[in-house]
Each structure stands twice: as C-alpha cells, then as structure tokens.
Amino acid sequence: MTRYRAPRATRRTALAVLGAALSASLALTACSTTSGGSSGGGKEITVAGTYSIESLDPASPSGGGATGTQLTSKALFSRLVKPKADGSLEGDLATEWTPDGTATQWTFKLRSGVKFSDGSDVTADDVVASFQRFIDLKSTNAANFTGYTMTASSPTEVVLKATKPDAAIPYKLAVFFVMPKSVQGEDKEFFQHPVGSGPFKLEKFDSAGTVVFAPNSGYYGGEPKVTKVTIKKMPELAARLTALKTGEADLIWGIPDDQLPQLQSDSNLTVQTVPSTAVFTMWFNSSIPSLKDAAVRRALWQAVDFATIIKQLYPQTGTLSDAPVSPVTLGYSQQEAQKYDPAAAKAALQAAGFDFAKKLRLQFANAEFRQFNQAVVSDLAKIGVQVDLLEKEQAVFTKDLLALNWDINFQQLSNPTFDGANTLGRLYTCAAKRNGYCNPDLDKLLAAAGASPDKNERVRLYGEAGKIIWSDAVGMFPMAVKFAYAWNKNLTGVAPDPNGLPDFSTIGVSGS
Template sequence: MTRSRLLGLVLATALALTGCGATSGGSDSGKSEITVAGTYPIQNLDPASPAGGGNTGTNLVAQEIFSRLVRPKQDGSVEGDLATDWKSNSTATEWTFNLRSGTKFSHGSALTANDVAASFKRLLDLQSTNAKNFSGYTMTAPSDTQVVLKAPKPDASIPHKLVIFYVVPAKVTGEDPDFFKSPVGSGPFKLQKFDPSGTVDLVPNPNYYGGAPKLDKVTFKTMPELAARMTALRTGEADLIWGIPDDQLPQLQSESNLSVETVQSTAVFTMWFNSGEPALRDAKVRRALWQAVDFPTIIKQLYPQTGTLADSPISPVTLGYVKQEPVKYDPAAAKAALTAAGFDFSKKLRLQFANAEFRPFNQAVVSDLQKIGVQVDPLEKEQAVFTKDLLAMNWDVNFQQLSNPTYDAANTLGRLYTCEAKRNGYCNPSLDKLLAAAVATPDEAERTRLYGEAGKIIWDDAVGMFPMAVKYAYAFNKRLTGFTPDPNGLPDFAKVQVSGS
C-alpha cells in the first residue's frame, strides 16, 4: 500500500470514529437528530379529537406538525403564526384575522382561509375539550387571506384561546383516523413515523413558511418513569427531559455535558374544596383548613428549586394575575375556627389526586390536617378514574397541577369558577358578573384589574387552597442550541440545532 493511500485510509477511519459532525443521541450518521423523552403519552395526533385531543402529549407533537392562527410567546403574549395581524370591533364580538400569503401544507398545496374556517367548524363539531371555549362562535372566510370570528357575546380573550386551535386541510371532517395516521400540516415538521405505544418521529417540512428546521429528525419517546428518563439522558439515548423532581436536580446540575434550566410555568397546585358538600359549604371552614397546612415548609422540603408559595389562583405569567394576601399557617387558630363553625371532626374528608409524583405532597397535607384532628383519606387514582370522579364531584378535596396553555385567566378563572361551570360546587353571582366583565373588556390593564378582583373573591372564599406556583425544570445536552424551556411543558423545536452539525 502506498503512503498516500495509507494516509487516506487513516483519515477516513478517524472521521468515521469521530462521527464527523457533532451528532446527537449517540448516532454516528452525521445527521442532526435529537430524541426527546417525555412523561405524557402520545396516543393521538388529532388535537381536535374529543378522545384525548387536549392531552399534553398530543399538543406537544401537534404544534410541530400543524400551524395555528396565533401562538404564545415565552412571556405569555401572543404573536402571529398563520395570521399576520388581527383586530376586533369595538365590542370584541367580531375578530378579523389577515393571513400570510403563500403558505403551503407539507405536501405542497396552498393553505387558504377556507382551510382555517373549516378546521374551526370541525373543532366545534367534534366537541373536543377546546371547543368548550367557543360555544356559539362562528368563523367565515370572506377571502382566501382573511377569516372573521364572531362571538355570541363580547370576548377579548379570543387571541389567547386560539393558541390551541390547529389548522388542517378543509377536506378533513369528523375524526378521520386514517388522515391522522399520516397527517398533513403546515408546521415546521412533518410526520415520518407514529407508534401509539410511545414513539413519534418528525422530519423537516421543506414547505414551512418560516424555512425548514435545521434538525434532520426529532424523535419523541414516552418515558413515564423518571429513572428511565434520567438514564436515557445520561447515556445519550435522550437529549432532553423535563418534569424532574427537585431532589434529582443537583446531580444533573453537576454533570458537565448537561444544561439544567427552570422556567416559571403557567401551573399552580390547586386543591379545590367541594363546596357542595355540607361539611365544606362554609367559607370559614374552608379557610381554616387552608390555614392548618404549613405549605411554606412543605414547599421548602419538597420543591426548593421548582416551587414558590402561590399568591394567586393563577400563575404570574398568566394575563389577569394579581397578587393576593398570603394565608398564614396557624394551626391553633385553624382548629378554633373549625370548632366555632361546628365542623364534624369525626368525618373523613376524601382527598383525590392522580400521579405518584404528587404523593409526597398530598401525604404532607394530610399529615398537617391530622395534627389538628381533621381526618383525611388520600385517594390516589388512575388518571381515567380521577377525571371521571372529578367531573362527577366524587370528592371532598381535589388536587390538580392546573396549567393554562392559553396564558389567559379566561381559560381558568372564567371557565372553572362560574356557577354554570359546576366544577367545584361553588356559586357566586357577584363573581360571575366580574368574570363576564373581564372577558368583555378589550383593554388588558382593565381586564387584569377585574380578574384581580375576581381572584380575590376566589382566594378569600377559599374555593380551594392554592399552595404553590410551579416552575418546570428542563435538562438537556449542551450540544443543543436555540432551545428555550416552555412555561407549559410544550417546547418547540423549529429553531433548535445540534452544535457542529
């Protein structure tokens, strides 16, 4: 073998061993590929489906495949996606959205206003979770580049509500499971492979109006077990995980090849009282139960990095947030108030929750209540059972990590605390009037003031206990650039790259 041929072979071998291009996920292909390990199942790719369309896993993938009229920014404000601009009439009952021209679906056909209007009608027809935000609304397409949304009553929250409305081709009607096995969208990625048991592969959409992403492939893997996600991150099987308990963060923060970031989320630990139950009808009783739990200490012990004592029923990154007066821990005063109200200490309260990760928190709450003689039965339920019992009001105290993908108080305060909602047994006509006025007011400062007043009623009447504002912790390979942690646990990968690729 000549010296030149030998040198060429050595160089070729060296390039092959180094991977030639900073790949991800342990691959030597030279491609820019990443793997995302999430906790939520992705069993359905249809975000409008009544069967799981509102799930976090579905929305995580849907935002990559499909476009929306508008999308949320990191600070909770709204920016255009398919829409370039929008405006309402003076009463906020009619909204006009102008669409960007030249937008195409991933298979190359043009996306027009007719596709947007048809997708909205489909959303309503399917009566999915998000459809409840648009009861009685209509959308028309006066031209190929404009849609008009009409509401039956003033609604200034419409742009925020639309951040979870996705556009599909107009020909798609009904649930159409065959279409969603290989869906066509106009988002930054398109589907390569979908395995409902837990894996989704996405590749760039060359027709994306914002330019095809730099990543060659994004793989989403469902890994509900924390140990599996942690191992996958350390071994390089996964490049990004989140939903990490505080006690695991120091170890990840010590590893030189990983970045760990926390972001204030839209989620608040919310523990509703069933005000329809005789034992919990009195606001003084509900307030006393709240006062009996040492939430500052529980948070410090369990969530030192990802939890802060809540001071509102909604998160600080939600439009309508106004700080309320903290409820001080005072078990002696709590027991005295319960006794004065004639509370039956022999009756057991049923505290329901789902997901094992919340078990220590709820056990701590039960322990504190027992210290003043309040008996509580903690009921950890499977998600389906939990949801069924939640809607049936088959509980006394209901724990949820309640997030808000719209970043607008209309989606939480306005949707869950009205007399009509019947979600927690609480009904206050004065609160209803405030919430109606808030959603009808186009001025954001005035909306915030009104929601602050509504939040004070909910807070002072102790419709529930609101212990903790949640931060989400993300851990990812340092080779990822352009990644931004998302306040809703729905990170976007359109601008993510692998350094050196």
C-alpha cells in the same frame, strides 16, 4: 386544560436505579458525543418524553386536550396565533387580528404563500373548516368557543363571531390548529399520515408511543435545523435521566427537585428551570354541607404548612403561590398570603361546628403528587381533621372530578392560553359547576373581564375576581410551579416552554 406530568419513581428507588445505571455506563458517558442521541450523529435529536402520546388529533373529543397531543400538534400544524414564552402573542397563520368595538367579532388577516406539507396552499376555507370541525367534535378545548362561528370574508381573511363580548379570543386560539378542509369528523386515516403546515412532517408514530418528525422543507418560517426529531416515551424517571447522561437522549424535562443538583453538576449538560402557567390547585367541594362555609375552608387552608412542604419537596421548582393563577398568566394579581396557624385553624373549625368525626375525601391522579398530598393529609391530621387520600387512575379521576365525587380535589392546573379567561373565567362561574361554588358577584366580574377590550382593565377585573376566589377559599392554592429542563450542551436554540411544550423547530446541533 388540566395537565399532568408522568408518574415518577420514589426518591430512594430512582436514585438507586440511576446510580447503578450510571456506574455501569461510566465509560460510555466519558467518551460519548451527543450530536443526536441514539441516532448516531448528524443533526438528529432524541427527546425522552414524559407524556403519553395516544392521538395526533388536537380536535379529538377523547384526547385532543392531552399534553402529548398538544406537543405533537405544535410540530405538525399551524395556528392562527401562538403564545411566546412570556405569554404575549405572535402571529402564525395570521399576521394581524383586530376586534370590533364590542369584541364580539374578530378579524384575522392570513399570511400569504403558506403551504401544507403536501405542497397545497393553506386557504381561508381550510381555516374555517378546521374551526367548524374543532367545534363539532366537542373536544375539551372547544368549550371555550360554544356557539361561536367562523366565516371566510375573503380568500385571505377570516372572521370569528362570538355570542358575547370576548376579548380573550386570540389567546383561546392557542389550542386551535389548522389542517386541510378535506379532514372531516374523526378521520383516523388522515392522522396516520397527517398533512400540516407546521415546521415538521410525521415520519413515524407507533403503538409504543414513539414519534419521529422530519423537517417540513416548505415551512413558511424556514426549514428546521435538525434533520430528525425522535420522541421516545420514557415515563420512568430513572430511564429518562440515564438516557440523558449516556447520550441516548438529548433533551428531557419534568425533572424532580431531588435530581436537579446531580444534573447541574454535570459539565456536559445545561439545566434550566422556568416559571410555568401551572399552579397546584386543591379545590374544596363547596356543595357538601361540611365545606359550604367559607370560614371552614379558610381554616383548613390555614392548617397546612405549605411553605415547609414546598421547601422540602420542591426547593427549586416550587414557590408559595400568591394567587389562583400563575404570575405569567394575564389576570394574575397578588393576594394576601394565607398564614399557617394550626391552633387558630382548629379553633375556627370548632367555632363553625365542623364534624371532626367525618372523613374528607382528597382525590388526586399520578404518583408523583403522592408525597405532596400525603404531607397535606398529615398536617390536617395534627388538628384532628381526618382525610382519606384517594389516588385514582386518570380516567376515574376525571370522571369523579366532573361528577363532584370528592371533597378536596388536587390538580396541577396549567393554562396553555396564558389568559385568565381559560381558568378563572371558565372554571369558577356558577354555570361551570366544577367545585360546587357559586357567587353571582364573581360571575359578573368574570363576565366583565372576559368582555373588556382593554387589557389593563381585564387584569384589574380578574384581580378582583381572584381576590374573591382567594378570600372565600374556593380552594387552596399552595404552589406556583416551575418546569425543569435539561439538555446536552451541544444543542443550540433550546427555549424551555412554560407549559412543558418545547418548540423543536428552534433547536440546532453544534459540534460533533
């Protein structure tokens, strides 16, 4: 699943707006308490969200894979298993999960006594019906389970059967949420007042993108410590920062580097950056003649001084990537760094007969990535490579991405499953047709990695696959991303999430 942070203002504009807002509210900031943002006290918290929340249905074919939907789903619904911050798995509805000898069949034993927020029992039939709905609606994440089936082998056990050996099934289930079996199809009425077995219940969801959660007193893991969570949509950077400083918001994330020093100097705030599953990824369209040659793709990568770009734009939240996936992803294996050498890059392009007169099309979505891509275009221009930088609306970007209507494609690729099967295994096969690249040897490695029940063997095989992807320059992989969070110090139990999906059920409020 591809994830995008909300657009941010330019540095100069953001700083100017923030400075004016903070000056005007200095007296308020000095005397305010933040025991619940704008709620006025108690155990309520307010979150300034960066994501658009347009749907609460995690199986929706149109919005189920969206980051905002995944954020709310974690609060409202349960999963069979869920990833921890370090990428390891823990049980949610399932207490045990075991494969057969070939990893084509997985058995999940269910936790007893779990109830939905309306008081009804969560049963194996609910799990099976939710999985079938998930598959039938063909959401983005359902592509991980094409042809798979689930049955209830007993009232406390479900069995998931795959069409081929698949050792990554538990990790892939990180994006599968369970709801009552009565929910069928795109049940819009249900999601106005959803019933789930997660830590919270829905109190409000309006067209402005505001979501309000109340604790689910019957949650099997214990009732959350806060009495209310309000998520307010604030896509503008200056608005989020001002809300945090004045106490209107208690928690924000997705903070750009140029704003971090100011927040870090505020004794009322805690600021933390955490490694994420995200990697800046710039695929080449290998299906077009000018980019078909791996030597050309490697030369273009060699022509960009990513180390300097990252140091200038992302000194705290970016590090030079050394693999196609992040270090917290199962399947990560360090590769040999691509050396910046523009003279060698130009010579290699000339030797390969590269047409310098033809412009390449570099597409991206979201304004926050504009400056990074402008820097890439600038470096390529220094060796005579002409690039049209195309900033597209998200819907147009996605349509063109799938149609291969681009020459270079920029994405911030995240991996909510923490497993290489969801990125390497899903996006780089010949059948995927995501970037015009096809290598039967790579397909064999990816298939073997996905099938092996031995975790160490999977890591080894994904490492070999990553080496092919890296050395063939299927894309440029410039930066491993860290997510920056900031929160008022009276919050306790905040656990920054590597996918930008914080868990509100662990948060408490101390003091007044």
